[in-house]
Amino acid sequence: MNTLEIKNLNVTIDGQRILKDFSLTLPKGEVHALMGPNGTGKSTLAKALSGHEDYEIESGEALLDGEDIIGMEPDEIARAGLFMAFQYPSEIPGVTIANFIRAALTARLNEGETFRAPDFYKELYARMDELKIDRKFTSRFVNEGFSGGEKKRCEILQMAMLKPRYAIMDETDSGLDIDALKIVAEGVNKMRGPDLGILIITHYQRLLNYIVPDKVHVMADGAIVRSGGPELALELEEKGYESVTAEPAGASS
């Protein structure tokens, strides 16, 4: 039950099948990395699981602690506990970061619960300090005029505030310089724990030097072709995707 279990997922976009019987189990408390060359379907997996309407799910299941999220609305999936850190976060004119996160938290309140602004700001400032985000950013409009690193830190800030059960981080390392990468990694490492499962989608091994995964999966042509420990990422870095994916698939967990 305490897993995000993706079973035989088949996803098409514009009639073309991208994910082919994709299966992956992410236990809560673990960090898995999903690696692979461009165009193998990594980001498609992230978008499809988030409920994006452009991605048609032909068959398969995605059980979030036992509850199938396939077919649910994107906002329902998010409230069920799945967080997506975007590769290219949207810029939202006129909506401040504080108001945006506040709206997301308010949407999660149960009947009879009220939003407590002082507690919210206290936590928000603490998280911002950890991620080295200037407190003035609370009144900045979401991602508007942010650098690449600021956008990614803002994604991690949202993740920290929303406390998902599972998080998918889609190419979070792209466009980050080494300092920003370290800050982001540090933020993610602080969140690691028994209540959160993280799937890091990345093209490069670099981020995994700072966020050491429990498992590494290699994807090719819409499915996982190899799985292993953190050493697999190093092997990829050394030998390249072609030779690694050519070898027989290891036992998928």
Place this chain on the structure above:
Amino acid sequence: MSTETLSVGTGAIGDADIFAARQEFSGGLPDWFTTMQREHWTRFLESPDPTRLDETWRFSDLRPLSKIAGFVPTPFEKPDADDLIARSNTVKNPAGQLVFVDDNLAAARVMDAELEKKGVIFTTLFDALNNHGDLVREYFMKETPQLGSEKYEALHVALVRSGVFLYVPDGVEVDRPFVVYNWTQQEKGAVFPHTLFVSGKHSKSTLVEFQRAASTETEHLVISNAHVFSGDGSETNHRIIQDWNTKTLSFQLNTNNADRDTNAKSIIVNVGSSQARQEVHGKIFGSGSNVEMYSVNVPRKDQQFDQRTLQTHLAPHSRSDLLFKNALLDKSRTIFSGLIIVEEGAQQTDAYQTNNNLMLSGDAESNALPGLEIKANDVKCSHGATTGRIDESNLFYFLARGITRSKAHELIVFGFLEEVIEKFGDEALEDYVRGRLAEKSLA
């Protein structure tokens, strides 16, 4: 209703003797004023109705104009409106406050005694005509928008009997706003609120006008005029929150007149009216000035907002910035027609004109007619109009954070409008406007 009701002034605008009947009650007013009213009545009668061939009425729905003759100028009487007076409390601790119901002063004038000592005048137009006649005469209808509603402006001047005169003497700075509430109440009533805001040299002041209806069910005609004269080095802030009921045909005919080195800022929020015609003419007479004209419009259902603007630069080295943001719901329509004129000799002018339309319904319609007319050769001018829908990838970003679709729409629309709302520079008023828009237009 009050027992003080008088027996005249109850005819409709279309009645032959309505003007004469109302003039019987203008005793004591200066001759120049009553003469001007008579001339304008003639001008009203003789002016042709607008047609769609007129450039200034392009795309406008002219049908409601034929109903003007049937509206009844509200009678001269002290209104019985304790609840409306009680509800005239949006701005706490104003520098001065006037409350009108159906063009009659409803509550005792509020005015800071200290400011009175400094020579600030904040009173009804008629009181000002009686007691500061020469000062009023210097500015009254000195400038007009000249944007197409001359016939209705003439009707306004002929029948005006209510309004506000704010005069801030040289060097006087007032941080708290002066506040006016105009309420409509009587079924089929016609009102003609007039605002004359004169700021002396190096003075600073703010005037906020709330336009409201007592009921959602009554029909009204409103022809308002507001004219701001910003003296050398002064800062003027003029805000109008147009919130008449949706059975009101309204006109707001404004000029913003800037002398040298002024900071003249106006914001108009349009929430109410079935059809709201808004004419704004910024006239820059002096150099070194900054004139800002902003507007937030959220029409819904069958509402039509008809916006005509003009920025005229007569002097060099000044800046004007005009931004009209429209978020259209349901079957609503907007027409934005804006022109920048830079006169010969107005070198080094910076003039900007922007109209953004956010279409929230497939049935809504926005029309944009931006224009430039530049007679100087060393200027920076830009104009632009955009029309778009909610960006799907932005919407998905909200949804992916668990925010519901309807809340996401609301936040995106407010985000779109925020660029203007934040220019109020008064948090309480900004929150009031946000709340009012949420309640009335986006609920």
